[in-house]
Amino acid sequence: MTEPNPIDTLAxxxxxxxxxxxxxxxxxxxxxxxxxxxQPGASRTLLDAQIPxxxxxxxxxxxxxxxxxxxxxxxxxxAWRAWTNARQLANIDQKSNCFGVSCTAALATQPARRGADxxxxxxxxxxxxxxxxxxxxxxxxxxxxEDHVSTHLLQLLLNQPDQNLQKQPDxxxxxxxxxxxxxxxxxxxxxNGRISDSxxxxxxxxxxxxxxxxxxxxxxxxAQKRTGLQAVFExxxxxxxxxxxxxxxxxxxxxxxxxxxxxxxxxISTFEAKAMAWPGATFVVGIDTALRVVDPRFYGSxxxxxxxxxxxxxxxxCRFLVAGRATENGNFRTITDLPNLSDIPGAKELFxxxxxxxxxxxxxxxxxxxxxxxxVPPDLAS
Numbered sequence: 001m002t003e004p005n006p007i008d009t010l011a012x013x014x015x016x017x018x019x020x021x022x023x024x025x026x027x028x029x030x031x032x033x034x035x036x037x038x039q040p041g042a043s044r045t046l047l048d049a050q051i052p053x054x055x056x057x058x059x060x061x062x063x064x065x066x067x068x069x070x071x072x073x074x075x076x077x078x079a080w081r082a083w084t085n086a087r088q089l090a091n092i093d094q095k096s097n098c099f100g101v102s103c104t105a106a107l108a109t110q111p112a113r114r115g116a117d118x119x120x121x122x123x124x125x126x127x128x129x130x131x132x133x134x135x136x137x138x139x140x141x142x143x144x145x146e147d148h149v150s151t152h153l154l155q156l157l158l159n160q161p162d163q164n165l166q167k168q169p170d171x172x173x174x175x176x177x178x179x180x181x182x183x184x185x186x187x188x189x190x191x192n193g194r195i196s197d198s199x200x201x202x203x204x205x206x207x208x209x210x211x212x213x214x215x216x217x218x219x220x221x222x223a224q225k226r227t228g229l230q231a232v233f234e235x236x237x238x239x240x241x242x243x244x245x246x247x248x249x250x251x252x253x254x255x256x257x258x259x260x261x262x263x264x265x266x267x268i269s270t271f272e273a274k275a276m277a278w279p280g281a282t283f284v285v286g287i288d289t290a291l292r293v294v295d296p297r298f299y300g301s302x303x304x305x306x307x308x309x310x311x312x313x314x315x316x317x318c319r320f321l322v323a324g325r326a327t328e329n330g331n332f333r334t335i336t337d338l339p340n341l342s343d344i345p346g347a348k349e350l351f352x353x354x355x356x357x358x359x360x361x362x363x364x365x366x367x368x369x370x371x372x373x374x375x376v377p378p379d380l381a382s
Contacts, residue, residue: 007147010154011035015045017158020098022048022086024078026058027070028105028119031150047089047098050082063192070106072120072131072168078102079122079129081193087126087255095255100124103153108142119149121156121165126251128177131168132161179237179265180247185277186266188232189254200278201264203229206271206285208242212256215361220261222359223284223321231284232262238269270298272309275316283320287333290322290351294338307344314346323354332356 014036023033023046033049036042052058059065062081066074082100090098105119117136122129134152136145155162175187175195188196205220212233220231235253237245245253250265257263268274271283271293285293292298299305313319324334334353341347 005035007031007035007151007154008038010151010158012039014154014157015039015042018044019157020045020047020086020090020094021101021157022046022050022082022089022098023101023103024050024052024061024082025103025153026052026074026078026105027103028107028146028149029103029121029153031146032103032153035150035154047086063190063194070104070118070120072122072133075102075104075120075122075131076124076129077194078104079124079131080195083124083126083129084193087251095252099126100129101153101157103149105145105149107136107145107149108140112138117145119152120168121153123156128174132156132165133168134162134165176265179267180250182267185268186264189257189263189265191257191260191262200281201232201234201262202278202281203227203231204234204264204274204278204281204283205231206234206236206274206283206289208239209233209235209253209256211253217260218361219284219323219354219359222323222354223282226321226354226358227282229282230262232264233257234264234266234274236266236268238267270309271318271320272312275313275318278318280317283318284323285320286323287325287335287337290320290335290338293320294341294347307347310341310344310347310350314350318350320351321354322351323359324356326360332360 011032025033030051033051036046050061052061055065055069058069062077066077068074079100079102082102083098084100086098086100087095100123102122103119106113106115107117116138117140119134119136121132121134134149136148152162152165156165175184175197176189178184179187184197188198188201190196203223205216205223207216209216216233220233224231235245235250237250254263254265266274268277274283275281294306294310296303296306299309322335324332326332334356335351338351
């Protein structure tokens with residue numbers, strides 16, 4: 001009886017765990033993908049696999065060419081992108097459990113490289129990415145190294161990393177993780193999946209996006225056309241009049257954006273504080289939010305505190321672009337419904353209305369959520 005291939009044995013155990021993932025490998029570990037694909041039921045686990053082998057392919061996958069192709073940082077970036085893809089591809093019941101897997105390797109080549117051969121692996125669950133390094137020395141055979149790297153990747157997927165794998169310290173702060181932990185005010189999740197602490201957004205569509213819908217997207221496009229700026233959606237974990245979001249609640253909110261647009265994740269609950277973080281920004285809001293901005297109730301019921309906050313917004317060069325909204329009785333509320341601000345110098349000029357003919361979409365997030373809870377039967381929906 002033929003002995004089973006050790007790599008296939010590992011791959012079968014990975015598939016048996018049925019944890020949905022996407023894998024991207026560059027320079028090595030393609031054997032792990034091949035072994036997974038040989039297993040019955042692999043589609044329950046492997047949602048997608050990519051092998052961006054050339055520099056151009058890697059730059060296309062990430063949206064930019066990293067300074068070092070085989071490095072812990074690149075492995076981390078690849079895993080984040082893989083996780084983003086997994087979230088897009090997974091079934092609804094899989095989205096909270098999927099993860100991204102990456103390997104970037106420098107194996108034996110001709111002519112021989114100056115440095116040692118090595119591989120870096122990363123696993124990303126959407127909140128953090130763990131990075132491991134395998135040193136391969138010099139002078140090995142490429143085929144042997146490929147099997148070695150593939151084996152290590154499969155062992156890592158089984159949560160059984162070999163003792164030769166060195167876990168990389170989180171020396172580079174994970175911006176999203178720091179925001180979730182409360183150690184950072186905001187971070188920028190780019191449309192290509194990269195996470196950074198810059199650049200500061202200039203046109204901000206603030207909201208809870210529960211869920212993101214066509215009205216939000218159309219509003220962003222109208223705002224971009226009016227200002228000439230690139231819109232960024234802001235998801236805040238803390239809100240002046242809503243419960244804080246947890247990490248587990250944040251991930252489903254982020255998922256619909258995908259590659260549609262960049263998202264800023266913040267812990268900045270007031271527009272006065274946002275203005276300090278992003279001077280010169282234009283905040284795109286609905287009339288309901290604009291009314292809260294000029295409601296003394298949110299300033300300790302003190303109109304002087306509200307006036308000071310509006311003054312700080314003005315001094316920061318910020319302003320509001322305000323979309324109207326239809327009420328339940330059919331009236332359309334606009335900035336003309338804002339209270340009298342004549343006693344606060346320059347307050348009125350902070351608000352610019354978007355004309356109804358440019359934007360009106362009577363679509364409510366609350367109504368959409370209720371529809372998701374109580375879907376209309378198919379024969380009635382047609």
